[in-house]
Structures are given as C-alpha cells and as structure tokens.
Amino acid sequence: MKRIFSAMVLAGVMAAELTMGVGGLAAKPLGKIIREIGLTPDDFAMLSAAGESLYATGTPRPGKVVSWANPTSKSHGTAKLAAMRDNCAYVQHFAFPKGADKPKEIRTRVCRNAEGQWQLQP
Numbered sequence: 001m002k003r004i005f006s007a008m009v010l011a012g013v014m015a016a017e018l019t020m021g022v023g024g025l026a027a028k029p030l031g032k033i034i035r036e037i038g039l040t041p042d043d044f045a046m047l048s049a050a051g052e053s054l055y056a057t058g059t060p061r062p063g064k065v066v067s068w069a070n071p072t073s074k075s076h077g078t079a080k081l082a083a084m085r086d087n088c089a090y091v092q093h094f095a096f097p098k099g100a101d102k103p104k105e106i107r108t109r110v111c112r113n114a115e116g117q118w119q120l121q122p
Contacts (some may be wrong), residue, residue, distance in 0.1 A: 037104055038097025043075045047093055047106075054081040055089035055110065056118055074098040087112045088121065 039047070050068040054060060062081050069076040077095035088111035094103035109121045
C-alpha cells in the first residue's frame with residue numbers, strides 16, 4: 001500500500017513538473033497526464049521504485065544510475081541520483097514510454113522529514 005501511495009504521489013509531482021509552462025502549472029487531471037505521457041500506473045510504480053533504490057537503501061552515491069523496464073507495457077527508463085544536498089535526494093528520471101523515440105525527463109526532490117521518512121518536495 002505504501003508503494004502504491006508513493007507512486008501516486010510521485011506521479012502527481014511528475015505531472016506538475018511535466019505540465020509546467022510559462023504561466024505556471026496547467027491544471028490537468030492526473031489520469032489524463034499519465035495517458036499523455038504514455039506510461040501505465042505499473043510503469044510509474046517501477047520508475048518510483050528505481051528512484052527510491054538510489055537514496056533509501058545503502059549509502060546514496062550521486063551519479064549512480066539504475067534502470068527499470070516493464071515487459072508488459074514495453075516502457076523502460078533510468079533513474080540517476082543527481083545529488084544529495086541538505087538531507088535531500090535529487091533524482092533525474094528518463095522514461096521511454098512504449099514506442100517513444102525520445103525520453104520524458106522528470107526531476108524530483110525527496111527530503112527526509114523530522115521522523116526520518118522520505119517525502120517528495122515541490
């Protein structure tokens with residue numbers, strides 16, 4: 001349940017990042033944004049887990065890259081730990097939805113709260 005929730009939160013953050021425009025955020029339903037990107041909910045869960053593996057387990061190493069692939073949807077991608085600063089992990093994702101020639105780049109920042117749990121930040 002925790003992974004599903006974190007994947008949905010990550011999807012919301014990524015949706016905000018992907019719809020950023022000159023005038024600010026464009027209001028779109030999350031389901032529509034996911035369809036426009038071309039990734040399935042399972043793809044988002046895999047993308048989220050790949051990013052989390054870079055900072056939540058072991059010793060985080062900036063520059064480390066992990067890959068993910070969904071054999072069902074044929075989508076794939078990578079997550080790179082771009083930096084660790086001020087108790088925050090900066091992750092750069094490149095997602096290739098099924099049939100895409102170019103990746104969708106998504107950047108996220110996740111910080112430890114006072115209880116030591118990782119939380120997505122704007």
